[in-house]
Amino acid sequence: MLRKYRWVFLGASMVMLGAATYIYYIYDPAAHSWFPQCPFKALTGLDCPGCGSQRAVHAILHGDFREAFHYNALLLPFIPYLTIGFGYRLVKDPDERLMKWRRILFGEYAIKILVAVILMYFILRNMM
Template identity: 45%
Template sequence: MDSKTIPAGKYTYIRRLLGIVILLIAGGILYYLFSPEESSLFPQCPFYAVTGLDCPGCGSQRAVHHLLHLQIKEAFSSNPLLIIAIPYILTCIYLEYFGGKEQYPHIRQSLYSRKAIHIVLLVIILFWIGRNLV
């Protein structure tokens, strides 16, 4: 193998990383420049449109917009579950796409265990019910 040749695994990693970075930057620019509350660019929640009730994801677009403007309180009030879940989500992304599953298999096993999935589902369901009772 020539020293200038990139191994296939490394090439896949670089492509994946570049794709994710491009999507995050494009999405970040879109959510930074336009407020989901005021722009028709962003989809409305079909569950809310039909029932008038908030789903667990309602407010996530507003929360991202507020986070990008460093408005943490507003982001949390838009969707507290999303804000609380960010470390979990980022850890899962790292484990799946950036070599973390080989480096930290015990963490991946814990986060993806049947017990962890049941806990996450329970938290989502309780949040869904709770936010519509308040």
């Protein structure tokens, strides 16, 4: 059933992504209180690995990459990584070379490295 509505889901996702992009371009999350706050930070007072992502997205959309890096250093490298990951899902018949890169970038060891990087970022950003 999902294959039948694949293009509908893709279209709806693109519309939602466009709407979110517009909202984050127009409104600064640091200046408007109606943006969602981090529940982890509210409960513990610590910055989670995702804290600052909304402000970083706003800065990226305005071309201020230095400020975006200041808000959340992991977001800049993860945007292309996630884009590549979603791109792999759109390829219908991947060849062997493409499958090799998919295993390298999104295989078991890559996920373990990714989790380790996120944990180290969480620890280091709360120590400073």
